[in-house]
Amino acid sequence: MVSDVRPGITGGAAPSAAPSSTSSSALSAATPVTFGGLFGWLHPAAGRRGVVLCGAHGFEQLAAHRPWRALAEGLAAAGCPTLRFDYPGEGDSGDASDAGEVRVETCVAAIGQAVRFLREATGVTEVVLVGLRLGANLAVLATQAEPVDRLVLLAPAATGRAYLREMRLRARTVGGVAEGPGPVQTQTQTQAQASNSLSVGGFRLGPAFLADLQNLDASAIVRPPAPQVLLLASETKALAARLTALGSEVEAGPFPGLAALIGDPIFAEIPDAAFARVTAFAAAGMTRTEPAVPLRLAPARLDGPGWTEAPVRFHPDLFGIRCSPRRREPDAPTVLFVSTGMTVHSGWGRQTTDLARSLAADGVPSLRFDLAGIGDSGDRPDARKPPFAPDGFEDIRRALDAVAETGSRVVLVGNCSGAYAAFQALCRDARVDGALLINLYCFDWDPGQDVDAVIRQVFGSTSTYAALLTRGATWRRLLSGQIRVGAIGATLARRGLATALRRLRRLVKPVSPGGSAARRVARLRRRGATIRLIYSAGDPGLAALRRHLGRSPGRADRRLGAPVTIVPDIDHNFSSAEAQALLGRHLREVLRAVQDAPRPDSVPAPRPLDPRAVARVVLGRA
Template identity: 55%
Template sequence: MAFETSRIAEDTTLPLRPIAFDGLFGWFSPGIGRRGVVLCGTHGYEQLSAHRPWRTLAERIAATGCATLSFDYPGAGDSGDAGADSVEGWVRAIRRAIRHLRDEAQAEEIVLVGLRLGGTLAALAAEGERVDGLVLLAPFASGRTYLREMKMQSRTIGRMPDGSPMPQEDGTLTVGGFHIGPGLAAELSAIDLAGAERAPAPDILLVGAEIGGLGPRYTTLGATVTTRPFPGLAALVANPLYAETPEETVAGVIDWVAAGAHPCPGRIAILPPASADPIRGAGWCEEPLRFGTSVFGILCRPREAGPRRPSVLFVNAGTNVHSGWGRQTTVLARGLAREGVMSLRMDLRGVGDSPDRPGGASPLYSLASLDDVRAALDHLETMSAGPVVIVGSCSGAYLAFQAVCRENRLKGALLVNPYCFDWNPADDVDSVIRNVFRNASTYAGLLRQGTAWRRLARGEIRVGAIARALGKAGFARVAKRVAPLFRPRPAGGSVAQRVADLRRRGAHLHLVYSGGDRGLAALHENLGRSPARIARRLGEPVTMIEGADHDLSTAAAQGRLAEVLKALLRRLG
């Protein structure tokens, strides 16, 4: 395939539609030309961060008229679990995606676009398929390099409430709630792209710093290799809250991918129905939904119809896509379905696979997001769902509390590590989130570590800066206590009054906190410092999960959360 400078006009806008194929969930546009593009995302936390910019890239490629398919690997996102946590399973999935484009879009030319580990996997998949073009975005030349980088990331992502790194479970590397077990680590360690004996594609675009000599190696093997820098890589994969689309890189990739692609005369793109082939597993069945103002969600049902049971509505934690931190929401939803409970995991507008909010506004700590929750409840009503329980973590817990106080259709709420119950409109959301860990407990936790004391002795830690930070923190605590005296009271009265109102109407409210979580300050401020007093107000004790981070990254913490939710559902019948 020759990549020329001409391309299909970008005014042909073809929306992506959700599809399922061979147990994999994806987004597809059949295109109007001969060229098909498969997007191979990266893995785990990096893909959680890159989810929305990656979707933007897929949409823009589809707008060029190329058939486009972006999908979740087995065991990731909304895909099934067959072949999960296996390099072989992931590579096989890429090849199935290629065949899907050939069969369903009649694609004659295939281009793979892979991000980070996805680039590594795309290169492996291309060794056993006829691939015409390959875009590798900051790939790992070897699996060992990938594992080393993930080990470094694990020390900074998902820290404990005192600021210390999250303890690792024996034999498992956990990065942002995603786990790499010994079997997967062994498979990854065996990857070495520099040892390829033939070029994976005749035309290759390498974006990012050259690692492992891949460019010269592929050139020696006969490929035409183009290299470009990757400005904006860190902002793309480092944090879901602040992920940004690297516009320069995206534009360059689209130009390269679409160059020389021509439409087929008379071809008209026919989009598949949104739920043509639901994904099924042991005891569960899932289908994608659009409701309200195009809000997206995944409905997870029990495979066998049973008596009318309570259902669950999951809302986003921060800007994490609906599958959740470490994919825990998908796992929890399917576990509930096996016990006969239907659930809907949704993306608020501005998150995941839902459209932007007006003006690109953030959904975090915004009461405007209640409209999306109401749209979800409207849809659940059309399905004759039983009593609905809303579940949210962090900012999602704030939204869940606001929703259950306003919506009589909600019969219960499970709040996990809420930072606050009411948001002060005078506070800047971005500033609060960025500085939330900069507190006295964080500094104290660091100073308890021997390495910190040695750095202090060498003069590497600025004591004055710490003192100023602690002073500011102390002032902030005083200000926080005084400020409510001068603010208008929230609708419905104080938090304690609203909790009492919920109990009078028969709604259940259960709170879960990690031991030492920063949100406990708001709990004590609003419902009392004594566990007994808090329990009297709530009607039940708060569940404390010791040894867990804010996001409940460990399997043990997630298991405990599942137990608490199931107990709440049993109380509702």
């Protein structure tokens, strides 16, 4: 059963008198909210001091999403009603403008909106702002127009120029190849740099936003940002001195665990010591009320050109966003976007949100959701990481239950581990009519493999090194001794031996009870399902494709009933605007193929076989 989650706030009225609950479960249950075109989560509590979390920007917040949620939960448990939200143009919030151009002032204004919403929705009398990285710089600016009582700055950039230098370095390393140069820049990327724009992990910083950042300076404020400030960073002296001179009481210290917090969504870790210090600072001396001030919230909903979005919860702790078209195309399938790695449902570079809204404008509904253990869904019972979990397809089945009420056909979309879970669900559930599988790493996961070890392949795959060796710069590094050939050879040898042992184990005990990948694909085609595979050139998943569906040219195409698409000069996450447009075109082709296929219940039943003919076939005399 699916329920539209209760969020948003109705107009500007004060909270109404409504029944309240003092149970721990009621006080700790986060509620999706929408306000002023923004999407967020309100974590209720009984204190009169509230907290607004101002997250990092773009890729850094994508990595920090789940730890940031843990901080919100910890603050609420300490008694502080806490609001976390997505900036305009990020996550599940609306776009900044029709042109989609985000400005620093737009993000600062969003923080002011969040503060006013928190006051109005919860009745708090004091507000604490907590800003992470660029969010800390934005929070400082927001205090100049929206006074707050306390301010927490977590690793703010000294200046906007310093922040940009870091982001330009990250743009070259995020999604790159370890121990070797990153992917060759496409013409579009070169033009983007020439036009003074920047893409970090698929998140684009436009020319206007970059120009704003050039002039950003955390110390260039004229009034104290808050009476009390907590500053945690590797370098605090200069900023702490400036804030003290302005009249703030400043508590400063290091920020251990920052790199693990914002480094990569798959390996993000909660900086327990730093977050405990933040919680203690935010809640110190706070006044509590019992029971908690009741919330007056309307159902969360965002509207855009051709689309409407609402949050949903199902079974019972999975979370997603239902994106509905204003005018649905007749017989349009519903698209289920499956989580990739540990990436939240909005997608790498916010691509899933953008694609869902684009589809809705064309009349196609969708549900983007988090598998258990990812984003805003609950934890997995076994506490393991979700990528390549042997039961990950069960969450997709639960999502299928959630959209079954529409009666429409269903198409799955997933990348890498998400493509793996989608393939498993496609084979097991006849309600799935098609799938677009992007960089499918494997058809079956060998439980003997270590997920972290596979993801953390220090030296990349054999095909990666083969590609690197075609480049002159790589040869120069080899000759100069900068690349450790012996270590690479030993690593590849161990990997080859491990692969051979896994294949031997599969012969003795097959990983999948459904037979070989080729047999399952054949059954899917007989069922009428549409399957499309697309890879970035050199992706490690191509090895599994060739091993299971055919090494000879065209063999996999014939088995799938459609060509396998291999795209050059594209990163694993299809981050660029070009790559996203390409995925959109391929997905629409899958949707058309599914729409054109006859429904299983409309296919004429086969005529009964002549028993004599059956006997001839069994006896080999046909």
